Structures are given as structure tokens and as C-alpha cells.
Amino acid sequence: MANKFPICSVCTSWVQEPKPEDHLGLPLEPSKPEHDYGMYKKLLHQYAQKSGFPLPVYKIENEGFPHAPKFRSSVFIDETKFTSKFTFPDRRAAEQDVAKLAYETIVKDNKTLTGGPHIYQVHQIFTWLHFIHLL
DSSP: OOOSSOBOTTTOSBOOOOOOBOTTSOBOOOOOOSSOTTHHHHHHHHHHHHHTOOOOEEEEEEOSBTTBOOEEEEEEETTEEEEOSSOBSSHHHHHHHHHHHHHHHHHHHHHTSOSOOOHHHHHHHHHHHHHHHHO
């Protein structure tokens, strides 16, 4: 059986397999995605469904050039508009950023409530009672 690596003549041990390194001699690590696409949009969508809100509506604006786009996103949920503070080179990242902003703001605000129904739910209840009264 042939050995893949020669024996080092100085220390008479096997030479270790070379590790991948970049041009600076630093070890390369697997790249990690900057954004978890779908996570916050999914959470915001689920929150809207569970709360009885209309589904979120996203609006994207390109503030850059066609060859170097800078996308900023806004989302409308429960008659409230959230706009991203940052711009991104792709639309999906811009939507994720604004979805994160909206979701975290809504969750934080709901934790400070007394636990009663949301104002949108109260409006639905009164509309339903008004409809029943008309029958």
C-alpha cells in the first residue's frame, strides 16, 4: 500500500496533510450566511395569522444605481408601517431586516400589555356584535 505523504527526513514522522489557508496564511472557515432568509418573514407571517391581522405587505425601494442597488424595505402590518434603517444589496435581505424590526417591536410592545385583546381583535368583536344585532 502506497503512502500518500512522504516521511519527514528530520523527524521521521509522517507529514501532516496541508490545511487550506487563504493568501494571508489564515485558516479558511466555511462561509456562514449573513441572513437566515425566511426566518423573520415567517415569524411575522405566523404572528399576523395567529393575531387575526391582515398578512404583512412589503414594499421595496432601490436607493442605489442599477449596477449597484441599495434596497430599503418597508412592511405594513396591522395598519402600522415599519421601515428598515439600513440598505442592502439584495431584496431578500432588506425584507428580512424590516421583518425583524417589525417582529421584535411588536413582540416587545405586546409584552408590556396587560394581556387583554389587541385593539384589532376588539374591533373585530364589536363588528361581529354589531352584525349579530342587525339580524
